Amino acid sequence: MRKKxxxxxNLKIxxxxYAGLVQxxxxxxxxxFEGETLAIVGESGSGKSVTSNAIMKLIPQPPGIxxxxxxxxEGRDLIPLSEKEMSLIRGNDIAMIFQDPMTALxxxxxxxxxxxxxxxxxNKIPHSxxxxxxxxxxxxVGIPMPEKRFRQYPHEFSGGMRQRVVIAIALAADPKLLIADEPTTALDVTIQAQILELMKDIQKKRNTAIIFITHDLGVVANVADRVAVMYAGQIIEYGTVNDIFYDPRHPYTWGLLGSMPDLKNDVKEELRTIPGSPPDLIHPPIGDAFAARNEFAMxxxxxxxxxxxQVSDTHYAKTWLLHPNAPKIPVPESISRRIEGYLKEAKGNG
Structure with missing residues (x-):
């Protein structure tokens, strides 16, 4: 049995x-669980990075609460811990890969x-x-001529190689949990795929648990075991990768999936976008936070x-469309075709 x-x-940050209290x-x-990858997905401002920083106790207090x-x-509540106690956990048990390697190095x-x-x-070991x-x-982490590279400065590395160095630093103390906050956003598609493959390979070798933060559901298909879709500071759908890609239930998840580009361009429709913008979390809306952007809102x-x-033993979604008395609305056909095309391509690359 896997260890949790x-x-x-019920995390609330x-x-x-000056404008008020942002929820x-x-x-x-x-x-x-050990050796598992959880992807947390959502638009900018959905609460993904705040959640990951909260786990590391990196929320500045104030202004954060x-x-x-x-x-x-591992059964110990991190929130009451002092900064000194957390400093023993950061890097050692929980490490983080940040988005921009130039600011991390x-x-x-x-x-x-x-x-x-x-x-x-x-570690109390000799410098040698x-x-x-x-x-x-x-x-x-796949850096050639490591003895030579060991003596070089960050500016002597390419963007992809710098991100590999950041991953090496995160792995230095052999952490049990690795939090990757948008680790491939600044990289081109080819290097992005290499970094994702590297993380999967390292996870297999070390049985490291990974939380993968991203705004792009597309990068998740071949990386994650489970997916949490966040919107307006809440998880609005949660399930295995198969649950989210083959049986999405929340209209926001439909929107994210529909906005993925079809890599082979087999789908001729225009790329979909989610209309409107996320709500102001100083004054969160009453009811479903996604209602104003949801064409199927009741x-x-x-x-x-x-x-x-609860949709199944592994799948949950926060939408009134799942109420027994709600109308049965299938995934829009245009989105279904785009998801199908994307998954075919992802499998071909996997």
């Missing part, structure tokens, strides 16, 4: 601003030193042994927030 590594319960994360629940909830890592330090510093911080481990890590969507309906 992380459990997030607010931010004090950035509004009651998020999920769990993660842990309003409610618990974050259990120190431009004035050789990359080898940046990796060895992390190793030495968490730390250096040897750092070179092994550079090799693990009267109840504007007055009462839907519960999380």
């Amino acid at each position: 590594l992380l459990e997030v319960k 607010n931010f004090k601003t 950035a994360v509004r009651g998020v629940n999920f769990e993660l 842990y309003e409610d909830g618990e974050i259990f890592f 120190n431009p004035t330090m050789r990359v080898g030193r940046q990796i060895t510093e992390v190793i030495l911080k968490h 042994e730390a250096k040897a481990r750092a070179i092994q890590l550079l090799q693990l 009267a109840i969507d504007y007055v009462k927030e839907p519960p999380m309906f």
